[in-house]
Amino acid sequence: MLSVAMGVTVMTIAVRAGTSPVAEPQQTAPPPASAWRNLQVMPELKTAPAQDLYDTMDFMAGSLGVSCDYCHRVGSFEMDVKATKTRARDMIRMMRAINDANFGGRTTVTCNTCHHGHATPSAMPSPWYRNADEIATYLRSLPPEIGATPRAPTPAAPAEPMPPPDTVLANYLKAVGGASLRSVKLTGTFTSEQVSGAIEYLALFPDHFQITRTINGNTSRQIFNRDHGWLTAPDARVPMPASDLVRLTQDVRMKFFLPPAGPTAGMTVTGIEAIDSRPCYVLSVDTPLGRERWYFDTQSWLLMKVRRETPTHLGTAVRETEWRDFRDAGGAKRPFKMLEHGMSNEVDTTFTSIDTNLAVDPATFEPPPPVEKPSVTLPAADLDAVSGRYELAPGNVLTITHEGAQLFLTQASGVKTEVLASSQTEFFLKNLGITLTVHKNASGEVTSLTLKQGTVTRECPRVK
Numbered sequence: 317m318l319s320v321a322m323g324v325t326v327m328t329i330a331v332r333a334g335t336s337p338v339a340e341p342q343q344t345a346p347p348p349a350s351a352w353r354n355l356q357v358m359p360e361l362k363t364a365p366a367q368d369l370y371d372t373m374d375f376m377a378g379s380l381g382v383s384c385d386y387c388h389r390v391g392s393f394e395m396d397v398k399a400t401k402t403r404a405r406d407m408i409r410m411m412r413a414i415n416d417a418n419f420g421g422r423t424t425v426t427c428n429t430c431h432h433g434h435a436t437p438s439a440m441p442s443p444w445y446r447n448a449d450e451i452a453t454y455l456r457s458l459p460p461e462i463g464a465t466p467r468a469p470t471p472a473a474p475a476e477p478m479p480p481p482d483t484v485l486a487n488y489l490k491a492v493g494g495a496s497l498r499s500v501k502l503t504g505t506f507t508s509e510q511v512s513g514a515i516e517y518l519a520l521f522p523d524h525f526q527i528t529r530t531i532n533g534n535t536s537r538q539i540f541n542r543d544h545g546w547l548t549a550p551d552a553r554v555p556m557p558a559s560d561l562v563r564l565t566q567d568v569r570m571k572f573f574l575p576p577a578g579p580t581a582g583m584t585v586t587g588i589e590a591i592d593s594r595p596c597y598v599l600s601v602d603t604p605l606g607r608e609r610w611y612f613d614t615q616s617w618l619l620m621k622v623r624r625e626t627p628t629h630l631g632t633a634v635r636e637t638e639w640r641d642f643r644d645a646g647g648a649k650r651p652f653k654m655l656e657h658g659m660s661n662e663v664d665t666t667f668t669s670i671d672t673n674l675a676v677d678p679a680t681f682e683p684p685p686p687v688e689k690p691s692v693t694l695p696a697a698d699l700d701a702v703s704g705r706y707e708l709a710p711g712n713v714l715t716i717t718h719e720g721a722q723l724f725l726t727q728a729s730g731v732k733t734e735v736l737a738s739s740q741t742e743f744f745l746k747n748l749g750i751t752l753t754v755h756k757n758a759s760g761e762v763t764s765l766t767l768k769q770g771t772v773t774r775e776c777p778r779v780k
């Protein structure tokens with residue numbers, strides 16, 4: 317769930333989710349997939365990795381050209397409060413019935429087949445539906461007596477032999493500095509529809525990476541150290557699950573101009589396509605994240621674009637990363653702009669500096685020490701007093717319980733976390749950077765609590 321694509325999705329969800337403060341640790345340490353509470357037409361997603369659900373949701377959003385909140389009250393994804401969500405369920409059933417009846421159950425007709433990026437599909441074709449090439453091909457296909465004027469046959473494109481993948485990759489690595497590249501640091505800013513902030517990408521090759529984002533003065537980090545990874549924020553330190561690490565490491569390499577790891581045996585150079593009218597070799601490769609196409613400029617060998625096609629439960633989702641504004645930095649041309657387009661989000665990153673072969677201390681990639689905040693043991697009466705249900709957002713209730721001397725907080729998603737006390741009224745969630753302050757009335761009953769994570773604060777009244 318922590319592919320860099322996910323890094324973006326995590327933010328998107330947190331933000332689109334109206335930044336329900338507890339949403340973040342829940343996503344950084346993904347809930348067991350069984351935490352989904354209201355999957356009626358896709359129950360198979362309950363036992364699949366959580367990322368499958370997000371990819372599938374992204375696919376629907378992209379097909380309709382909408383964001384999550386078109387179907388959801390964000391923060392309470394399980395609730396059925398919008399007619400569009402119910403309608404989407406009907407559509408999933410319809411889509412499956414069409415495919416079962418006509419295409420042997422293969423996912424052939426998808427949301428996008430009809431919707432094409434519009435929430436309400438148009439029954440009327442556009443006169444400009446064909447693009448110029450298609451119109452030209454169509455006209456050429458007409459017999460001369462039907463076509464208005466006879467047309468010269470198109471000259472057959474010279475059959476140019478494609479270079480083998482090894483050659484393309486070797487030339488690319490040479491263009492970016494290849495074997496002499498020991499470290500890279502890219503510093504800049506990113507903006508998306510919902511958030512913007514400062515970003516730093518740091519790599520110590522071959523297998524140490526770090527991404528630091530600062531949003532509204534709040535810094536969070538993804539750290540990769542060979543086969544370990546962590547997500548950190550002030551007072552927070554969450555290990556990445558091993559399955560996420562594989563996906564994410566694959567993805568993060570791309571940000572540092574590294575082609576997919578592994579043997580080139582499965583790779584093919586499928587042809588030449590133009591990007592911004594520059595011809596590019598297209599290298600096709602199957603990765604753990606889906607089928608990818610890497611576009612290398614045939615003149616400079618620089619990487620212009622990576623397109624990834626990820627199978628989801630409803631169809632194939634597409635994500636593209638493009639690089640532009642190549643300038644000299646550290647003895648090679650390097651891109652100062654990176655554009656990422658997902659099915660339901662877009663992130664533009666502008667780099668202000670790209671430094672190579674800086675002295676980078678490997679200790680930078682060591683896990684931060686666990687956050688040791690002193691805690692106190694409260695008498696049972698205090699634990700009883702705070703135990704109860706608190707409303708984080710309409711329909712999104714947090715439950716505090718105690719088992720013996722230990723307090724727990726259970727989120728609406730089912731994720732349960734230990735709560736420690738700093739005092740009778742101050743509590744915290746260890747390593748998640750979340751504090752809770754309880755408020756009492758004159759007779760000593762707890763009436764509400766204030767939940768704080770980073771700069772986000774929520775008042776949560778107690779509910780019955």
Ligand code: HEC
Binds near residue numbers: 351352355380
């Ligand atoms: C076109 C409508 C639509 C869009 C857009 C959409 N969803 Fe969904 N979502 C659904 C439907 C329908 C379900 C329930 C599926 C089922 O019943 O099996 C669902 C279920 C979910 C669930 C499971 C909640 C639970 O506990 O049952 C989550 C989480 C979720 N969506 C997140 C998202 C996110 C994040 C986005 C934006 C990237 C998104 N959705 C976009 C229609 C949508």
Ligand code: HEC
Binds near residue numbers: 376380431
């Ligand atoms: C066979 C074509 C077809 C497919 C496939 C299809 N839809 Fe639709 N969908 C339509 C049409 C047509 C409408 C508009 C119906 C109307 O005008 O009342 C619609 C309407 C909707 C609406 C309501 C929008 C509104 O304007 O109120 C939602 C939400 C929706 N579709 C979601 C989906 C999702 C999600 C999928 C894929 C799981 C999907 N559709 C697949 C044809 C399709």
